[in-house]
Amino acid sequence: MSTKINSSMSLAKPDSQTLSKTQKIAVALGVVGLFIMALALFNVDFPNKIIFLSLSLGLITAGTIMFSNNAYLTKQAGIKNDGVWFKSIASRGLWGWALGIALTLFYVVLYFKAEWLGLAADGGVNGGLVAMFDPLSRLLNGGPASQWFVYGTLYTVAILVFGYKFMLKYRHNRYEQLRTISVMFFQLAFAFLIPEFMARLNSETFSLPYYDLKNIWPLNFYNFDKYRVDSMIEAGDIGLAFLIFGIVSIFVISPILTYKYGKRWYCSWVCGCGGLAETAGDPFRHLSDKSQFAWKVERWVVHSVVVFVTLMTTAVIYSYLGNDSSKYWLTKDVFLLGVAGLLTVVFAWVMIFKRKELAKDAQYGAIGYFVIIMVLIGMHYFSGTKNVFLVDTYFLKSSYGFLIGAIFSGVIGVGFYPIFGNRVWCRFGCPMAAMLGFQQRLFSKFRITTNGGQCISCGNCSTYCEMGIDVRAYAQKGENIVRSSCVGCGICAAVCPRGVLKLENDSMNGRINSNDILLGNDVDLMDLVNQK
Amino acid sequence: MEHIVIIGNGISGVTAARHIRKLSDKKITIISAETEHFFSRTALMYIYMGHMQYEHTKPYEDSFWKKNRIDLKFGLVTAIDTEHKSLQFENNENLQFDKLIIATGSISNKFGWKGQDLKSVIGLYSKQDLDQLEAIAPNNEVCQRAVVVGGGLIGIELAEMLHSRKIPVTFLVREESFWDVVLPSGEAQMLDRHIKSHGIDLRLNSNLGEITSDDHGHANGVIIAETGETISCNLVGLTAGVSPNITLVKSSTIETDRGVLVNRYLETNVKDVYAIGDCAQQREPIGNRKPIEAVWYTGRMMGEALAQTICGNRMAYNPGHWFNSAKFFDIEYQTYGWVFATPKGGNAHFHWKHNDDQKCITIEYQEASNIFLGINTFGIRMRHEVFDRWLTEQRTTDYVIKNLKEANFDPEFYKTFEDAIIRAYSNQFNMA
Numbered sequence: 030m031s032t033k034i035n036s037s038m039s040l041a042k043p044d045s046q047t048l049s050k051t052q053k054i055a056v057a058l059g060v061v062g063l064f065i066m067a068l069a070l071f072n073v074d075f076p077n078k079i080i081f082l083s084l085s086l087g088l089i090t091a092g093t094i095m096f097s098n099n100a101y102l103t104k105q106a107g108i109k110n111d112g113v114w115f116k117s118i119a120s121r122g123l124w125g126w127a128l129g130i131a132l133t134l135f136y137v138v139l140y141f142k143a144e145w146l147g148l149a150a151d152g153g154v155n156g157g158l159v160a161m162f163d164p165l166s167r168l169l170n171g172g173p174a175s176q177w178f179v180y181g182t183l184y185t186v187a188i189l190v191f192g193y194k195f196m197l198k199y200r201h202n203r204y205e206q207l208r209t210i211s212v213m214f215f216q217l218a219f220a221f222l223i224p225e226f227m228a229r230l231n232s233e234t235f236s237l238p239y240y241d242l243k244n245i246w247p248l249n250f251y252n253f254d255k256y257r258v259d260s261m262i263e264a265g266d267i268g269l270a271f272l273i274f275g276i277v278s279i280f281v282i283s284p285i286l287t288y289k290y291g292k293r294w295y296c297s298w299v300c301g302c303g304g305l306a307e308t309a310g311d312p313f314r315h316l317s318d319k320s321q322f323a324w325k326v327e328r329w330v331v332h333s334v335v336v337f338v339t340l341m342t343t344a345v346i347y348s349y350l351g352n353d354s355s356k357y358w359l360t361k362d363v364f365l366l367g368v369a370g371l372l373t374v375v376f377a378w379v380m381i382f383k384r385k386e387l388a389k390d391a392q393y394g395a396i397g398y399f400v401i402i403m404v405l406i407g408m409h410y411f412s413g414t415k416n417v418f419l420v421d422t423y424f425l426k427s428s429y430g431f432l433i434g435a436i437f438s439g440v441i442g443v444g445f446y447p448i449f450g451n452r453v454w455c456r457f458g459c460p461m462a463a464m465l466g467f468q469q470r471l472f473s474k475f476r477i478t479t480n481g482g483q484c485i486s487c488g489n490c491s492t493y494c495e496m497g498i499d500v501r502a503y504a505q506k507g508e509n510i511v512r513s514s515c516v517g518c519g520i521c522a523a524v525c526p527r528g529v530l531k532l533e534n535d536s537m538n539g540r541i542n543s544n545d546i547l548l549g550n551d552v553d554l555m556d557l558v559n560q561k
Numbered sequence: 562m563e564h565i566v567i568i569g570n571g572i573s574g575v576t577a578a579r580h581i582r583k584l585s586d587k588k589i590t591i592i593s594a595e596t597e598h599f600f601s602r603t604a605l606m607y608i609y610m611g612h613m614q615y616e617h618t619k620p621y622e623d624s625f626w627k628k629n630r631i632d633l634k635f636g637l638v639t640a641i642d643t644e645h646k647s648l649q650f651e652n653n654e655n656l657q658f659d660k661l662i663i664a665t666g667s668i669s670n671k672f673g674w675k676g677q678d679l680k681s682v683i684g685l686y687s688k689q690d691l692d693q694l695e696a697i698a699p700n701n702e703v704c705q706r707a708v709v710v711g712g713g714l715i716g717i718e719l720a721e722m723l724h725s726r727k728i729p730v731t732f733l734v735r736e737e738s739f740w741d742v743v744l745p746s747g748e749a750q751m752l753d754r755h756i757k758s759h760g761i762d763l764r765l766n767s768n769l770g771e772i773t774s775d776d777h778g779h780a781n782g783v784i785i786a787e788t789g790e791t792i793s794c795n796l797v798g799l800t801a802g803v804s805p806n807i808t809l810v811k812s813s814t815i816e817t818d819r820g821v822l823v824n825r826y827l828e829t830n831v832k833d834v835y836a837i838g839d840c841a842q843q844r845e846p847i848g849n850r851k852p853i854e855a856v857w858y859t860g861r862m863m864g865e866a867l868a869q870t871i872c873g874n875r876m877a878y879n880p881g882h883w884f885n886s887a888k889f890f891d892i893e894y895q896t897y898g899w900v901f902a903t904p905k906g907g908n909a910h911f912h913w914k915h916n917d918d919q920k921c922i923t924i925e926y927q928e929a930s931n932i933f934l935g936i937n938t939f940g941i942r943m944r945h946e947v948f949d950r951w952l953t954e955q956r957t958t959d960y961v962i963k964n965l966k967e968a969n970f971d972p973e974f975y976k977t978f979e980d981a982i983i984r985a986y987s988n989q990f991n992m993a
């Protein structure tokens with residue numbers, strides 16, 4: 030075995046994992062496309078930016094399509110994991126590390142040194158890579174490009190072209206195809222085009238904040254910042270509609286959908302982070318850590334993020350609300366009481382009805398709840414107008430934005446795809462995933478059903494679970510998989526060679542079962558042992 | 562404290578150990594000479610194909626064993642002394658036991674072919690076999706052709722494995738069609754076509770004559786018995802079935818036939834000595850089952866039952882309805898109940914096949930009563946629990962066909978074929 034691990038560290042071909050001639054040409058096309066961008070980055074001033082940008086993006090797209098066609102359409106439909114662990118790029122070999130480092134550097138520059146990409150200093154003219162995107166930006170939103178426009182475009186292109194690749198890879202699987210079409214659509218329309226068009230509507234008298242409608246708090250943790258709320262309110266009916274939609278999506282739409290379909294409706298059908306993970310990130314899904322230890326870390330980290338984002342958002346809103354109830358009903362105190370009340374209702378409901386399901390985790394839930402309540406009380410007593418606990422709330426928010434929004438979701442989340450797998454952010458960092466997951470675990474019809482006694486413990490499901498869920502541990506016990514982190518990508522069910530797993534929405538009764546003796550054995554023995 | 566010693570860390574031995582631990586505080590030792598930790602033999606193919614690494618095939622983390630106080634011992638047992646309740650190891654160590662579970666699994670069959678012990682001739686059973694395969698056939702430059710002998714479940718896996726590294730494969734199958742001793746001809750022939758469509762050189766009605774050797778004792782070709790044709794190759798895979806691995810047991814006082822003979826309680830003729838899994842042979846067969854059942858599930862079920870007996874709740878091995886599954890290249894197969902290659906006396910088959918030649922089902926039923934006896938399904942996943950229930954309830958085939966939707970287990974949004982199946986069934990039987 031060890032020979033395999035080592036061979037992937039070398040650039041020389043391990044075994045027969047060489048690329049076909051067509052694939053080599055395809056890679057070359059893509060590299061030329063990237064090279065044009067690299068030239069732009071180094072301030073080569075292309076005469077006709079539109080042509081060169083189209084050429085660059087066109088070559089990348091053509092290369093990926095050509096590669097995918099050759100890789101998948103030349104073979105019969107079916108599972109295409111041959112040689113995954115022999116490929117240097119997909120098994121933490123030299124190419125994997127190289128890609129990881131390149132992506133990480135890109136994110137660092139994007140977040141912290143955008144001027145290196147050519148972003149204009151105040152009022153100036155864009156240069157470098159950003160300038161190359163100016164014409165496209167003007168076309169869509171009327172203004173010059175920013176580093177975020179560059180990033181958004183590249184991100185969208187990545188989801189589209191790698192989405193195409195993924196759809197060919199799983200062309201025998203309608204579930205995979207439909208959800209990929211869905212993430213491609215939501216990225217292109219909701220994350221990319223609509224906000225740009227919205228920006229076009231802005232004028233001196235009318236301005237809407239940038240709003241990707243499919244982003245829901247706490248993913249867009251900044252949604253209820255004062256400037257956004259103000260500008261939404263000032264923008265009249267449309268703005269108010271957005272604000273209300275923002276609130277309704279948290280408290281009504283999302284819980285209903287999660288109840289009916291599990292958190293997958295968002296995480297692998299709508300979300301942009303999930304979209305990139307499922308398309309461009311797909312070749313790295315098997316790199317997620319499946320150990321019990323990683324699971325423990327995951328629960329601590331992701332729930333801490335939830336606590337943090339809840340408190341931070343509360344603090345931000347709290348800081349700009351007034352004290353005088355005669356001016357506006359929603360005062361600081363009403364708001365705090367409201368938050369505390371809501372949390373208490375949820376907590377009480379869980380403890381009374383769902384304690385059993387949570388088992389050991391109930392304690393941690395209780396700790397989290399009390400931390401939040403204590404802080405809320407503290408807020409009431411120790412806060413000024415602009416600060417909470419003497420800390421400026423916008424400092425809180427910007428630290429969150431820096432730590433979670435930039436470092437975690439970007440640098441680690443995507444930069445480390447080739448090292449830790451494609452869902453590091455979704456698993457360890459995303460507060461939205463954690464909150465939907467909490468509901469999925471306790472109050473949802475979704476589960477992955479295990480097919481009686483058919484499991485042969487081969488491990489394909491666990492290996493290819495991007496969330497690092499040890500699916501086999503459940504399947505080989507004949508137990509349904511009801512895990513808060515499951516994003517419902519459906520890959521475990523697809524790769525299972527024995528047809529053991531099925532993602533389903535069904536009645537809540539008997540959703541969580543636990544069998545010691547599996548179907549197929551003596552009926553009396555099954556009854557004897559399984560009834561505890 | 563009673564010491565339970567288990568020879569063999571495969572699914573049967575490990576399941577027994579896990580359940581004994583759940584039920585008791587006994588001292589448990591598992592012995593193996595293959596790998597230090599339990600791994601899934603059924604996943605061997607995926608290691609060679611690069612879907613997984615060896616680490617991924619281990620169903621439990623390495624820390625599991627210590628946590629559950631199950632001792633692991635790596636070493637080859639060479640003798641069992643039932644009188645003194647002692648095992649002897651290759652390195653002359655001894656180990657005392659109070660109760661012994663023999664779970665030594667199988668070995669690949671060799672039928673005395675000329676050249677069967679040459680280098681570059683392998684079976685596919687153990688981790689060592691896989692390591693050998695990796696050495697002999699790392700790619701299609703070192704191994705320019707491979708011949709796989711024996712058209713069963715392991716043979717087709719080996720063919721698929723080699724194919725994944727673009728090594729040309731000649732597949733010798735003695736029968737008229739692939740695995741047609743088990744599968745009805747419609748299914749077997751569909752698989753023949755599927756195997757060929759992947760570029761496998763499938764030779765039906767072909768027996769191995771002999772394996773030829775080069776000057777260094779490596780196999781360099783295979784002669785087909787029927788035609789005398791020589792196929793030159795760098796690897797010969799012998800996959801003509803398996804038989805119980807009982808050399809160790811034969812020199813002891815424990816009774817054997819083809820396997821270790823056990824009664825329904827999995828007890829051998831010697832008190833406190835039991836046998837489970839591939840190596841066990843039932844004195845009287847159970848229902849339609851063979852006396853030696855070399856499948857994963859039965860090994861697991863025997864382990865589950867024996868743990869009860871060992872912990873004082875004497876329990877016969879009493880498996881429920883038969884089921885099994887496999888995958889042939891891209892076509893998944895599941896079976897529930899009994900479907901024979903040709904219907905048993907008084908029974909008949911209903912067969913439906915989709916035009917794409919990738920999906921079909923066959924149902925065996927009692928002709929007189931219409932009672933449903935079993936189903937083979939290819940390319941459509943079905944629910945174990947539902948068929949298990951229908952078999953227990955002795956449903957008619959009319960009922961099963963009408964309610965087939967309930968048993969569908971394909972992923973969401975998949976095209977369904979129940980309507981087509983119902984139509985085919987009604988046409989065949991002129992139902993309304």
Ligand SMILES: Cc1cc2nc3c(=O)[nH]c(=O)nc-3n(C[C@H](O)[C@H](O)[C@H](O)COP(=O)(O)OP(=O)(O)OC[C@H]3O[C@@H](n4cnc5c(N)ncnc54)[C@H](O)[C@@H]3O)c2cc1C
Pocket residue numbers: 485568569570571572573574592593594595596602603604605606636637638639664665666667685686687715718806809837838839840854855856857858860886887
């Ligand atoms: C490639 C392959 C694919 C398969 N696929 C499937 C499938 O899809 N579905 C299915 O149902 N079945 C499948 N099987 C069959 C299934 O794997 C076996 O039935 C099952 O593993 C048998 O388990 P066991 O516990 O009886 O023995 P084993 O798993 O064989 O374990 C026995 C262990 O005992 C050790 N041992 C033996 N003698 C000694 C000794 N003297 N000293 C020390 N250790 C010793 C052996 O080295 C071995 O590790 C497959 C088998 C193979 C080889």
Ligand code: SF4
Pocket residue numbers: 477493494495496497498500510514515516517518519520521522
């Ligand atoms: S358990 Fe299955 S469906 Fe859920 S995230 Fe893992 S692979 Fe996807």
Ligand code: SF4
Pocket residue numbers: 483484485486487488489490491500501504505524525526527528529530
């Ligand atoms: S559920 Fe399927 S993929 Fe997972 S271990 Fe079992 S047989 Fe393998």
